[in-house]
Amino acid sequence: MTVMETTPAPAPAKVDVCAAAPESHPRPNGQDRYTISEVVAFTGLTAHTLRWYERIGLMPDVDRSHTGQRRYSNHDLDWLAFVNKLRLTGMPVAHMVRYAELVRLGEETFAERQELLESTRRDVLNRMAELQDTLAVLDHKINFYAGTRPAPERD
Amino acid sequence: MTVMETTPAPAPAKVDVCAAAPESHPRPNGQDRYTISEVVAFTGLTAHTLRWYERIGLMPDVDRSHTGQRRYSNHDLDWLAFVNKLRLTGMPVAHMVRYAELVRLGEETFAERQELLESTRRDVLNRMAELQDTLAVLDHKINFYAGTRPAPERD
DNA sequence: TAGAACCTTGGAGTGCACTCCAAGCAAGCA
DNA sequence: TGCTTGCTTGGAGTGCACTCCAAGGTTCTA
Known part of the structure; x- marks a missing residue:
């Protein structure tokens, strides 16, 4: 909860968000x-979802035109x-x-961010294992069904 | 929609459902x-969910005691x-x-069942690919965060 | 045989992640 | 300048998959 003094190192702002892989941007x-x-x-x-993301704090600080319309940046796209x-x-x-x-x-939260992502990583691995398991069951049943019929479009 | 005459072959009922892997049953x-x-x-x-499955047609033909309480079989568990x-x-x-x-x-629907499971199989493979993709992004970011800090509990 | 714990039903309620609406302002083109 | 299309907002609505409720019957243990 306590906020530390900002570190004096002149790190560019981009580092904080952790640059994504070099995806190509439209412009x-x-x-x-x-x-x-x-x-x-x-x-x-959808536009609805984009506005909703902003409202709930998932899409912070979108720039605006002088009349108040949203103007998204490449960074926002990333x-x-x-x-x-x-x-x-x-x-x-x-969680997002x-x-x-x-x-x-800011940078004081690097540790917690890492923990959050590592927990997500574990979830992903679990889900993949579940899916692998399900795949085996599906293949078993598909083979059963394929075997009980005269192979419709074979040859 | 048309129901054909029941096939005269004395196939055990189990075949129709496609036996699952030999899981051990409680009894x-x-x-x-x-x-x-x-x-x-x-x-x-939950019990709520089990009753709801039955109501929507996902858990058909559960046996009942003489007073109307549900009695599930090993087959139901499978x-x-x-x-x-x-x-x-x-x-x-x-879809389920x-x-x-x-x-x-009955057996007339083997082909459609196979199609349905094959479509599901494709979905599963797609999801696994998405997860694999996400895993790469997560690892990238986790490594970034790990690298910016003095490795808390190393040694 | 009493009491606790379990089971039954239809229908209403919940939480999540959107999804839509109305009313009005903004932008681009003939 | 007018017209069409696009963008704005807060708040209400939707669809999915459960989840809970009340009121009453059933089963088990002491």
């Missing part, structure tokens, strides 16, 4: 002021791609919001 | 008349174990109900 940095409908097209999320990955693991949104909060709080 | 066949709370203990599902595996894949309950319906309809 180069500097021209990256995407409207919400562009982000919809790039991410597959964040959304990461969130999407977490979402696919079945991670509850509340917690992670987003930790990112906002 | 041998013949003494397998489990109460709902026993099934809760074995499966980890079915629940399979349903649980499907559930873990994220398969919608409506469809599969249960096909089982009820």
Whole structure:
């Protein structure tokens, strides 16, 4: 809970969020002021969901045009791609919001972020093991069904 | 929809459901008349969920005591174990109900059952690929966080 | 034979993750 | 300048998969 003094090291802001793999962006940095409908097209999320993410604190600090419309950056796109990955693991949104909060709080939260991701990692491995298990059962049954019939389209 | 004449072949009922792997049952066949709370203990599902499965057609034909209380068989336990595996894949309950319906309809539905399971199999493989992808991202970030700190409990 | 613990039902409620709505302002084009 | 399309908000609604409730009957142990 106690916030330490900011470290004097001149680390660039990007380091804090932990740069993602070098994904290509629709537009180069500097021209990256995407409207919400562009982000919809790039991410597959709906505009509703994007606004909702912002409301619950999962998508912080989206820039605005002078009239108040959202303008997303490449950095925002990277964040959304990461969130999407977490979402696919079945991670509850509340945990993602917690992670987003930790990112906002700065470098003091590196340890907790690491723990959170490691816990997620364990969940992912468990899910993969479950799926592998299920795959075996499915294959068993599929083979059974395939074997009981005269192989419709063979040859 | 049309129901064919019952096949004269004296196939045991078990064949139709496609026997699962030889899982050990709490009690041998013949003494397998489990109460709902026993099934809760074995499966980890709640009694609410078991009754709900029955109501929606996912858990058909559970035997009853002479006073109307449910008595589950080893066969029912096998079915629940399979349903649980499907559930873990994220398969919608409506699809599982469809599969249960096909089982009820008999051997004429083998082909459709196979298709349904093959489609599920593809979903499982896709999910596993997504998870593998996510795992790479998680590892990348975890390594980043681990590298920025003085390795707390090393040595 | 009493009392506790368990089981029954239909229907209503819950939590999650969106999803939609109405009313109004903004942006781009003929 | 008008018209169409897009964007804004808070709040209400949706769909899924459970989850719980009340009121009453059943089973088991002492």
